[in-house]
Amino acid sequence: MQCKSCGTELPKKAKICPKCGALNGKPAGNTRYLAIIGMVIMLLGGLLPFVQSNEELMDGYTPKAYSFGFMNISVIFMWYLFMLLIVAGILLVVAKKEKLSIVTSVLATVVAFVSMFAFQFSSTDGKTKTGALKYVYHNVSDLLSNGYGGNTYSIGSGVYVIILGLIVAIIGVFWDVVKLFKKDLGVDSKYLSNSLNQSITQKMFYYRGFYIMFLPVFIMILLFFYWPMLGCRYAFTSYVLANPYYIGIFHFQTMLRFDTYFWQAFRNTLVLSIVKLILNTGAAVIISLLLNEITNMAFKKSVQTIIYLPHFMSWVVVAAVFKMILSVNSSGVVNGALINMGLIDNPIDFLGSSKYWTGTFFMMNVWKDTGWGTILFLATLSGISPDLYEAAQIDGANRFKRLIYITLPALANTIITVFILNLAKVMNLFESVFVTQSAGTYDVSQVLQTYVYNKTFSASFSDYGYTTAVGLFKSFVGMILVLGCNYASKKVRGRGIV
Incomplete structure (x- = not known):
């Protein structure tokens, strides 16, 4: 076989001429x-x-x-x-x-x-x-x-x-x-890699060392990530131990038509996750702007370290600390202070009352996660050219106007990107809720993952088939959110998240 462009003799299965770079034969199409x-x-x-x-x-x-x-x-x-x-x-x-x-x-x-x-x-x-x-x-x-x-x-x-x-x-x-x-990148075929002449098996043999190194990880992924996914089939069964029998989409029909507790957990998941995301992002932006104004580097680093530390604490530890601080007993610092100031007569059960649980939960999340969220925003702020601020100051812009017209527009893309990336994870809410909720707060604290956990392990009659169906529904909604956020990410920053 000869190259149609320069006439060079080519191997039978060659796709690109090594001399002129011209494509030969029918180009490989996209994956269908x-x-x-x-x-x-x-x-x-x-x-x-x-x-x-x-x-x-x-x-x-x-x-x-x-x-x-x-x-x-x-x-x-x-x-x-x-x-x-x-x-x-x-x-x-x-x-x-x-x-x-x-x-x-x-x-x-x-x-x-x-x-x-x-x-x-x-x-x-x-x-x-x-x-x-x-x-x-x-x-x-x-x-x-x-x-x-x-x-x-x-x-x-x-x-x-x-x-x-x-x-x-x-x-x-x-x-x-x-x-x-x-999109057509407009790249001339002569600049394409000559590795296109190699088949998949040839490439795998050439890089066999890397594939052998990857093999243990691949086996682990199959065993611990993909093999358990086969359990999704139990969502279509009434799970009797050792004898599950097929009932089709009965669980999904029951879940969507009759289970009010499921819809309550679904609503709570969305409300808690989205409000938490907005509060955490907003608090991280505000603290980043405040830290960016500090000129004393020693003080700035000290404050950064202090607000970062809660992120590395386990939610079990955080819950234990807040339960002690907010306790209704004499050890409760907050209730003791409020009673001493005459603001309340009786102690408030912040984590045991539906009226106060939601606000307490948001406060705990802001305290724990805001410091970590400031890292990305501070990195963006450090990349803003000082010349912009100097030029604005010469033109008579005060500190507030420089914030509005220089700092916030520079942060806008980062804020949107962080919001989109975290929006894809709104269904993954479990640990922070599980360690703080109680039976008296289920109406506002029960989310899908805790609902599945409680119905599977804590109920007198566990229906594994039904809870598998609920988990499968949650995964489907999560997949839709990830794909939607991936599309939004491509529009905003030019590349997806998956």
Whole structure:
């Protein structure tokens, strides 16, 4: 094969001429992310029911034969085969063999429909004499025609989601969505790296030392981060110890329709996290501006060190200190001072009363985290040119006007960036609430993570399937926030957070 530009003899699989840098052959396209999204949708469809009961849901009642899908099929190998085909399709797309991924996607759909009509599905009907669950097996065609237990059945959401995923996956193979968002850098092909001539396997062999060094970390990530994610399937089951049985999306329907405590925890999570974020960011900006005005460096460093120290304290220690300071007993410094000044007659239970808990919680967070937040703002302030202040002073601008027209505009991008980065973490609120809440403050202090913890480990009847569903919902909302903040970050600072 010869280079079309300069005529140099090239190896058979060369993509770039080493002499003139011209591209040869068909350039490699972008990864078909839409096809991968379609296959992920199909994978999610495999968790959803193929057939679902039309019975009316009741709060506190868990039906026994509510949904039928891959998770209660009599031949579980079919579910594994379905997932294997989907994963194979994703790997083919990553390896730029997109058209072959159509075959695996279609085969996965065929496996789903064959499983639906050719195999039986189980439901529970009481227990045996040994205490194990008693299973009853059904055919989908019989369920759709005759029903079961006095209930009628219809096609479930899993079938529609799998078909939708297949359509998206096939469209994604032929439609390069990345082109719509990818900017042309305008770089001449002769300046591109000649490493494009190497295949993935050649690159891995060349850098094999680095891959071997990375292998233990990769195994640890798989074991401790990705393997536990397989437990998400229990969100679709009624978890009976050692015998969880499939009930489809029943937990999600119950959570969204009947559980007022869930919505209370969801609201508290958003309110506490967002207000805490605003207060912490605002306090950090104000203290940074004040510290920036200090000219005595020894005093400035001392103040910085003092306000940084609380960040390195555990929330358990912080909670213990504040509980002692705010105690209603004689050891409570704050209550003792207020009573001595005649401002109150009886001590206030700051951490045990819903009326005062929220304000106390925000105060503790500001005290603990504000010092650490000032680091980034002080670094930005130190980068502002002194010439700007000198020129403004010569023009007659006083200290306040210099703050308004020079300092704050210079800090604006940093403030927005910090706010966006922290906004993506608003659902991850647990430790600071858990160590300060009590039963009397649950109406204002119960957040999603403490709700899951209490319902899983502290309740008289733990429903692991339901709390897994709540955790999965929280993760989904968190994912939406991260993606939204990633998009906003690209708009503001030119690069994302993920």
